[in-house]
Amino acid sequence: MLRKLLITFWLLSLPGLAWADSQWVLDQSTLTYHVSHPLHQFDGVSHVAKGKGICSNGECSFLIAVPVKSFDSGDSNRDLHMLQVTRGAEFPYVTVRTRLPESAATSATITLDLEVQFAGQTFEYKQVPFQRSVQGTETRITGTIPAKLTDFKIDPPTLLTMPIKNEIPVRVDLSWRPMQ
């Protein structure tokens, strides 16, 4: 009897142990930057971000990396120009790091402190709100990073001598799944 109870207790405790030291992997991603110019507006999209999250000791640490040259605005000339002004050949990846308590990862809205490395500079965005929804085994995170060119010491590119706006908000749509 005692043996059965011990086995039952051990089996029940397994999911808890797994949660305590879990890992997450980025399954699908869409990162979209938006640029405004006096003559027109455009978006650059990337779907090739890679990401991983490690949870231990009640805290989760996430890292997302995306190649700068993977952003596609539908115009190769413009993309090369963006690659040049953002020093994309010298600094091929944009990386985003964040940490959050494991307990916060269950809320519908989460606010994150993000450390973004881009164009050879590091900038921290405090208390950025994200929406969280669960679809089957996947956890979807959506939100917008209020990025500015000046945060990364990037000179605004110009068209017909007119510069683009300093604000380049980056819309984030990430689907995470627990690592097996």
Add this chain to the structure above:
Amino acid sequence: MLPNIARRSRTCLTSLASALLIIISVPSLMAQVMGELTGTVTDPAGTPVAFAFVTATNVETGRALPAATATDGSYRFSLPSGNYRIRFESRGYDMQEIPAANVTALSTVVENSVLAPVEQPQGNTTAEQAQKTAPSASNKPQEPSLEDLGISPSQAKGNAREQALLDRRSHMLKIHQRLGLITIAPLGATLITSAFAGGRETSRASRDAHAALGTATVGMYFTTAYFAIRAPKIPGTKTRGPIRLHKTLAWIHGPGMVLTPILGEMAFAQKSRGERVHGIASAHGPVAIVTAGAFGLAVVSVSFKF
């Protein structure tokens, strides 16, 4: 008549010579002046430290350039002139920094580094044990790294030469864009003065003015084209978007800019002889209009989103 033709020829020659001078002097103006920073990273025993991170930070601008050492411990930067702070980092070694290395144009600066191993924690703990105990001691979660994402140090490493190529390309295309916009002015003026150059009652002075403006337009046009043609191509880039139309239109206005002055010269000669413009020379006007239209559309195609 002869002095006028001679004067016109001089005007044309002067304009063409000026355009040619600009074209010839461009490569020397565009030359990128870079210096090299190189060296080797070793441990105290002289063994090369492979894949060590080397960061060269321009002291004036704060711009940081990363690199990693090769398997023989060597590293190399191609840098614009300036003072650089160099940092050497590798797992298991203490970080080392060289506060200032002066890189000058067309010269090579050698800065070697000897990294000292990290001191063992007290209490006879091995480095392996220290690594195992550190996270729980600090109560911090394990941090994912780029290697965890399948991104190798060589993939994460920047390519200064490719960046220099991109910089040069953008610089040349900016000049191309500005000159293209400036060319609209003489092109428009040439089109306006054509109304006073081709009719029966036109004067020699108005034809001379039209020819001079046309010559200036052609000179400006080919200088503009030079910067687009000579701008470095980035390998592996597939042309997409409005730039395709912009490039396609060049196949119309390019030959047009060659044909128009030739036909114009023929028409000019016929008018100067008191003849009515005839034969192939009568195509000067239509060819010029198609050329100007294609050029204008090429400018618009990359200026506005349709």
